[in-house]
Amino acid sequence: MEGSHEMADDPFSEEEDSAAVIPPKQPRLQLPFQQDEQKTLRIYESIESKARKILSTSCQKLNHLFLLKDMPGNIAYLRDRITTLNSRPALEPLYIGLFGSSGAGKSTLLNTLLGKRFFLPVSGVRTCTSCQVHVSVCKSKNYEAKIFLLSDEEWKEEVRNMVTLLENRGENETDSDLEHAVKVLKAIYGEGADGKSYEDLMRTKPVVTIPPSRVITLRKTEAEDLSNELDPYIRNQDGLEGVGVVDSEQMRLWPLIKQVQVTLPPSNLVPEGVIFVDIPGTGDANKKRDEMWKESILQCTSIWIVAEVERVSGAKAHEIMVQEAIKACQVGKCSDITLVITKMDKINVDEYLRDHPGASRNVSKRDAILEKKQELKAKKTRTLREKMKGNLPSDAEVLQKQELVFPVSAQEYWSSTVLSKEDTEILRLRAHIKKLYLDMKRSQLQDYMKEILVVFSLVDVYHSTQLSTNPSVRKDELDKFISEKIQALKKNSEATFGHMDLPLISGVKSARTKHKRNIEKLFMQGKTSTGFHRTLKAACVRKGVYVSRVFNRIDINNCLAEPIYAEIRVMFANIFRKQALTRTSLQSFINEFSKEVKDKFKDFGRITNLNGSKLNFLEQETDVIMRALEREIVLKKKAIYESLELTIQTILSPCYEEAANIRGKDSCARIKATLVQNIELEVRKAMFEKAKEKMMNQFQDLTEQMTTKLSKDFLSMLGVAFCQNNQLMGVLPDFQEECQEMQTLLRSLRLLD
Numbered sequence: 001m002e003g004s005h006e007m008a009d010d011p012f013s014e015e016e017d018s019a020a021v022i023p024p025k026q027p028r029l030q031l032p033f034q035q036d037e038q039k040t041l042r043i044y045e046s047i048e049s050k051a052r053k054i055l056s057t058s059c060q061k062l063n064h065l066f067l068l069k070d071m072p073g074n075i076a077y078l079r080d081r082i083t084t085l086n087s088r089p090a091l092e093p094l095y096i097g098l099f100g101s102s103g104a105g106k107s108t109l110l111n112t113l114l115g116k117r118f119f120l121p122v123s124g125v126r127t128c129t130s131c132q133v134h135v136s137v138c139k140s141k142n143y144e145a146k147i148f149l150l151s152d153e154e155w156k157e158e159v160r161n162m163v164t165l166l167e168n169r170g171e172n173e174t175d176s177d178l179e180h181a182v183k184v185l186k187a188i189y190g191e192g193a194d195g196k197s198y199e200d201l202m203r204t205k206p207v208v209t210i211p212p213s214r215v216i217t218l219r220k221t222e223a224e225d226l227s228n229e230l231d232p233y234i235r236n237q238d239g240l241e242g243v244g245v246v247d248s249e250q251m252r253l254w255p256l257i258k259q260v261q262v263t264l265p266p267s268n269l270v271p272e273g274v275i276f277v278d279i280p281g282t283g284d285a286n287k288k289r290d291e292m293w294k295e296s297i298l299q300c301t302s303i304w305i306v307a308e309v310e311r312v313s314g315a316k317a318h319e320i321m322v323q324e325a326i327k328a329c330q331v332g333k334c335s336d337i338t339l340v341i342t343k344m345d346k347i348n349v350d351e352y353l354r355d356h357p358g359a360s361r362n363v364s365k366r367d368a369i370l371e372k373k374q375e376l377k378a379k380k381t382r383t384l385r386e387k388m389k390g391n392l393p394s395d396a397e398v399l400q401k402q403e404l405v406f407p408v409s410a411q412e413y414w415s416s417t418v419l420s421k422e423d424t425e426i427l428r429l430r431a432h433i434k435k436l437y438l439d440m441k442r443s444q445l446q447d448y449m450k451e452i453l454v455v456f457s458l459v460d461v462y463h464s465t466q467l468s469t470n471p472s473v474r475k476d477e478l479d480k481f482i483s484e485k486i487q488a489l490k491k492n493s494e495a496t497f498g499h500m501d502l503p504l505i506s507g508v509k510s511a512r513t514k515h516k517r518n519i520e521k522l523f524m525q526g527k528t529s530t531g532f533h534r535t536l537k538a539a540c541v542r543k544g545v546y547v548s549r550v551f552n553r554i555d556i557n558n559c560l561a562e563p564i565y566a567e568i569r570v571m572f573a574n575i576f577r578k579q580a581l582t583r584t585s586l587q588s589f590i591n592e593f594s595k596e597v598k599d600k601f602k603d604f605g606r607i608t609n610l611n612g613s614k615l616n617f618l619e620q621e622t623d624v625i626m627r628a629l630e631r632e633i634v635l636k637k638k639a640i641y642e643s644l645e646l647t648i649q650t651i652l653s654p655c656y657e658e659a660a661n662i663r664g665k666d667s668c669a670r671i672k673a674t675l676v677q678n679i680e681l682e683v684r685k686a687m688f689e690k691a692k693e694k695m696m697n698q699f700q701d702l703t704e705q706m707t708t709k710l711s712k713d714f715l716s717m718l719g720v721a722f723c724q725n726n727q728l729m730g731v732l733p734d735f736q737e738e739c740q741e742m743q744t745l746l747r748s749l750r751l752l753d
Contacts, residue, residue, distance in 0.1 A: 037434060040752060041271065044441050047745050048090050051449050054738050054745075058456070059086045061733035075732070077720055081455045090448040093136070094440050095299050095333075096433065097277045098340075099325065100306030101317045105342035105410065106278050109306060110135060112410040112426055113276070113433075115269045119227050120262075120278070121235040131234055131254075132292060133278040134261045137270055143226035144263045147216040147233050149256045150289075156202070158255070159185070163198045165538050167663065175531040176549035177538075184255040208252045216253075223264070234260050258289060269430060271437050290547060297324055298332030298638060302436055308343045309372075309407070312380065317552050322384070326391045330573050331641040333634070335397045336436060337388065339380055340429070341407040345418060347372050366418050373407040373425075380405045391569045393577045403432070442752070447627070449746050454620040456739040457613055458720065459732055475722045481600050482714050485593055490707045492589040496575055497699035499584050503571045504695065507564030508688040514563045515683055516676075522559050523672055525551050533668030540660040540671065543649050557645040557652070560679070564644055564688065576637050586633070594626045597714075614721055621721075625713045629706060636705070640698040647691040651682050 062079055098106040107120040120133065150158065162181040185193035190207040216233070220226040232251040266272065277296050297303065303325040307318050328334035352368040353359060359371075381404045388399055406429055412419040413426045421427060526532020535554060539546035544556040574584050581588035598619050605615040655678035659671045679687075 037438065040438065041441075043748075043752065044438075044445060047449075047749055048445055051445075051452065051742065051745055052086075052090070054741050055082070055086050055452055058082055058733075058735060058738050061735070077716070078455065078458055078732075081458070085448075085452055085455065091273055091441060091444045093273055093275045094301050094437050095275050095277055095296075096302045096304065096436075097279050097297060097300035098304050098306050099279045099297065099321050100304075101311070101321075102280065104306045104308050104311070106306045107133075108410045109340065109342060109408065110276055110278060112413050113270065113430060114264065115267065116223055116227075116264075117414055119223055121231050131257045132259050132280060132289065132296060133234060134259065134275055135278070136261075136263055136275040137265065137267050137272050138263045139272065140263065140265055141221065143220050143223050143265065145218040145226060145230050145233075146261045147218070147257055148259045148261070149210065149214040149216070149253070150258050151214060154258070155256060159201055160198050161538060161541055163196075163201070164541050164660070165534050166194055167534075167537075175529070177535060178531065180549055187252045187255055208256075210253075210256065226262075230260070230262070233257060259292060270433065273441065274433060274437055290545070297328050298334075300328060301333055301440065302336035302338065303328055303334050304338045304340045306340045306342060309341050309346055309376070310343070312339075312341050312376070320553055322387060326388055327641075329388075329392055329396065329398055330569065330576075331638045336401070337384070337398050337404065338432065339384055339405045341376055341380070341405065342410065344369055344373060344407045344409040344424075345412045366423070369409075369419060370423065376407050377405045391573070393570070393573050396573070396577070403428075406432075442749070446746070446749055449742060449749070450620065451624055453739065453742050453746065454617065454624050456735045456742060457617040457620060459735040459739075475718060478600070478604060478718055479715070482597060482718075483711070485596055486707055486710050486714075489589055489593045489710070490703055492592075493586060493703045493706060494700075496584060496586050496589065497696070497703065499571055499575065500568060500696065500699065503568040504564065504692045507567035508692050510563035510567060511560065511688045512683060515560055515679065515688075518559050518562065519556070519676060519679060522554065522556065525554075526668070533671060536668065536671050536675075537660055537662070540656040540675075543653055543656050545649075555645075556675070557649040560648050560688075561645040561691065564691065572641065576633070587630075590626060590629065594622060598622055618717070618721055621717045625710070625717065628713070629709060632705065632709065633702065636698075636702050640695060640702065643695045643698050644691045647694040648687060651687050651690065652679065655679070655682070 059082055062082060098110060100106050111117055111119045114135065120135070162184055165177060165181045182194040185196075185201070188206050188208060189196070189201055189204045193201060193204070196204065218226060218229050220229065233253060234257070235251075235254075270276075277300060279293060279296055305318070305321050305325055312318065325334065325337045329337065347365075347369045349363065349365050349368050352372060353361065353363070356371075359368075363371075384404050385399065388396070392399060406425050408425045408429065409419055410424070410426065413421055413424040523536075526535065529550065531550065535546060535548045535551055538548075539554045539556060545558075546554045548554060571584070574582060575586055577585050578587055581591070601615060601618040601622070604610065605618075655675065658678070659674045662670050662674065
């Protein structure tokens with residue numbers, strides 16, 4: 001464990017001057033949760049615990065309602081809201097995706113952040129992690145791992161793809177994709193499996209035992225014990241020489257593994273609620289793992305692009321990962337992109353002097369590393385920021401970050417032969433996690449408590465209804481007003497989404513012009529490779545998408561759609577932006593609608609002398625309805641964005657099927673010709689125009705969904721607020737005390753600002 005340190009007040013300089021100026025030694029950094037943060041964290045946890053206790057007590061008061069046979073719908077609504085809140089976690093996890101090419105050092109970095117040097121398998125010479133790994137801490141004394149395997153259907157599809165890839169290989173022909181396919185089949189079915197047909201393999205009994213549940217659970221009291229037992233499951237066996245080495249069942253199971261979830265006991269280095277996701281490379285040849293790869297990226301709040309110092313520039317895989325991270329900011333949950341440059345200790349003094357002829361010949365290795373680190377920070381920050389500016393709104397949250405780049409050395413963190421712990425920047429990364437976590441925890445906790453208060457105020461509404469001396473309320477007036485405002489929001493939404501039309505038209509024109517050149521560029525990757533026909537065929541089997549170990553990610557659909565995406569990205573991001581809203585932002589009209597509705601409730605309450613608890617409920621429930629709508633929009637915008645390439649994929653599916661069935665002599669040229677001819681035919685038949693139309697239809701669908709949801713939710717809410725049911729008398733418990741306690745907790749949380 002490291003000792004006590006103090007945080008540097010000033011961030012690293014982002015000056016672009018690359019002159020050889022040796023930076024001064026940084027002040028000592030803090031541990032990730034020092035005294036003030038620990039105090040704040042404990043207060044958050046105490047508030048959350050008290051809120052949950054209040055909610056649990058409230059649920060107990062409602063137990064008798066479960067015995068009622070003829071329960072009014074409004075009572076059922078109340079009961080279901082409270083029980084759902086009680087069972088729902090107050091906080092969503094903070095997902096941090098470690099996104100990098102094979103061998104970039106993600107596992108080593110993750111181990112170091114966790115304070116466990118060799119917990120996940122690491123190696124200095126080859127790829128280690130063969131699957132997606134989730135790592136978190138929890139309130140448990142044990143170290144635990146759950147290993148999820150591909151389902152039977154998913155595995156059958158994997159085998160079919162492997163057999164297709166191995167067809168028509170030459171006697172001495174080999175490449176990384178072929179070697180991988182051979183090892184996959186031999187690991188599960190034994191020697192000779194790579195020569196069998198799909199049908200024969202389906203009749204062959206696996207040489208490994210596959211649990212019926214398709215889940216393997218490991219549990220140990222010591223980290224080292226779990227590490228040793230987990231190692232053969234997640235270590236990539238492709239680097240082992242000869243299949244004969246893979247002789248244990250655990251080591252043979254690796255092709256079947258879909259995902260591994262690892263939990264550690266509580267740590268003072270990483271808080272509970274943070275989940276690290278080790279995301280391998282640029283996807284996976286297996287369809288299910290590749291789908292999970294995409295979903296994981298979009299699920300992450302923070303994405304770290306991890307690249308080793310010797311490969312941080314120019315690599316195609318690195319560029320793909322940057323684009324995927326930016327896409328996650330556009331259509332996913334991501335609000336933070338960080339470039340982590342690993343293995344800084346690899347910098348050689350002689351190479352440094354060659355690149356810096358003006359530097360002192362007596363420069364130490366530490367000073368050379370620190371100077372190179374500063375150069376990389378300035379250069380890569382500038383490059384990453386420029387790429388994000390080209391695809392995101394100028395006021396996007398991620399663009400406001402002071403630090404985008406962290407050059408680190410996990411090895412030196414442990415050995416400190418050249419660099420101090422502060423020099424390695426591991427502590428800065430932990431501080432970065434701390435800030436993300438505390439900001440998220442406070443925001444989510446406040447939202448959760450507000451939602452509980454909404455339900456408690458609903459009880460007050462019922463009680464005030466029973467005591468009301470004037471039960472006749474002009475509810476029809478509110479119904480009419482809200483209906484009119486929903487229609488106005490619909491009209492504004494349609495106008496907002498209409499701004500996509502011109503960029504889409506421009507994008508379609510660009511796609512029609514560039515599709516031949518882009519496809520030729522994709523095909524050129526295999527110009528000097530004799531095995532490209534297999535990769536291309538595998539892509540056709542997978543409807544245009546294949547992740548190759550030789551050629552990285554091949555995605556014909558995205559290749560064709562990219563000119564359209566290039567034209568629409570900025571407008572799309574503007575429409576769905578959440579900060580510094582403009583008149584082209586959907587959120588601005590949603591906010592306007594919400595304000596007008598709540599203002600109407602206030603005016604209505606003043607005119608009719610509406611009970612205060614009812615007015616409070618109307619305002620708070622409006623916020624809940626609007627937050628639910630915003631969550632629906634977040635989910636829908638992903639489908640809208642992806643509709644372009646999915647439409648292209650659907651249109652080209654018969655073409656892919658035809659190309660996948662091509663065998664024999666000159667198959668590569670024939671596959672290419674078939675793809676080119678069919679793509680050209682579909683372009684003439686308005687393929688890109690159909691993709692545009694599909695996207696605009698998706699926008700229209702979103703408008704209709706928003707309108708329907710708001711109409712239904714406000715109708716239900718007003719029905720509850722103005723319920724006049726005599727059966728409620730004496731049935732509902734009194735939640736006034738709980739409501740006051742929750743309000744006190746919420747005020748104490750706000751005072752922490």
